[in-house]
Amino acid sequence: MKPFSDYQNPAVAVDLVVFGYSRGQLSVLMLNRKEEPFQDRWTLPGAFVAINETFQDACTRILSTKLGAAGLYLEQLFTFDDPQRDPRGRVISVAYYALVNPARFATTAGNMANDVKWFPITEMPEPGFDHRSILNIALRRLQGKIMYYPVGFELLDEEFTMSELHQLYECILSMPIDRRNFSRKILEANFIEPTGHKREGLKNRHPELFRFIKSLKEHHFHLKL
Amino acid sequence: MKPFSDYQNPAVAVDLVVFGYSRGQLSVLMLNRKEEPFQDRWTLPGAFVAINETFQDACTRILSTKLGAAGLYLEQLFTFDDPQRDPRGRVISVAYYALVNPARFATTAGNMANDVKWFPITEMPEPGFDHRSILNIALRRLQGKIMYYPVGFELLDEEFTMSELHQLYECILSMPIDRRNFSRKILEANFIEPTGHKREGLKNRHPELFRFIKSLKEHHFHLKL
């Protein structure tokens, strides 16, 4: 049965907001376009969805091509439908966001594709297409998500200190949070546990290291900060 | 420029969860299918998205055809991408939900299309396609939305009593809420105002009537119940 051959269907693409966190900054992976439209402008990485491909498949394709990364946290954001959003024709874009610890992949080394670059969200160039809207929605979604899902799981190293987690929350929410109240509430939420180790080699007191309790990865809590 | 003609594009449809509230019950508008697949089964109303049509346009088309309603509150829910979700071929479905006061439209009268029916969410037949998932997501979204957006605006009459609003919240959240605390918190949230009238003709004390403050329609608050 091929009942749709009579109709002209829109193209469907996925666009990815890949969030990375390193050195206290939240960054997004951007792509330098080589063709028109928006040649030489920075845009979100994206790909057309093949006829028998899921969105997740398409996202995975992008992530492995551009970042060499697999198995990242992925979440659908919103689907953009403005008929004029792509000057080449009708393209519906399904936006996703991904979370990645850039340290785990070949970002600082030279083997990341050279048309790809991390931009801290505070130093973002004006992107092509409607990707500014996608970025804004992604950031708001991340800010909401962090209150009831252990986002740091995906963004930090396996073991991390309380103040690293604290900085991550301050950075994503872009607001100051009292260090001591934060620590208490996070521990009460019961999704991290001490590893027993301490981070060595600092000039100050060696802080305790924590890890996320993986069995609770899908367990929702509620943080009020 | 027609760069997409080489590719086989998936069909794109919108599916609508139309919520209605009347006589203390939350209902959803369902459609009885006349063709295969899922002939004679109940499904959500839906339509294919034309090549130059926005999702909103497609939703409006459905709503005016099936319900004779226009200008309803619409919000995008999620986009479903399972390649097998429609046995006819690849159909990507963008789900929306709408809020409507059924009393304002021709629902009880006979001029509603006879393949269309309101089902209370507690007495829903098992729908065709993946529409059960869509319904579940819609309901959860509505439950979240009601905490920071005046949902009753769209579901209740122009003027309503505090206990009507109270019942609506209890119904949507499906949990008991203390009447007195509810009243206080709603009034403090400052998005409704007394009209000065009272509802007459009841056998008990005549309750005050309220209205939503329309200028605050887009203003988000936060209710904690």
Next chain:
DNA sequence: TCAAAAGTGTTTGTACTACACCCATGC
């Protein structure tokens, strides 16, 4: 005058805020 729903307060406890102090480490 009775039943049923509407309107108005009060008490109680919890949990968030805003602090201050001590501890460990490298220099």
Next chain:
DNA sequence: GCATGGGTGTAGTACAAACACTTTTGA
């Protein structure tokens, strides 16, 4: 021993939960 960040505790307060009484109406 001093500077710097890490760890722990506590008092004040605001707000939400639980609950009781009075008022208005029709029958």
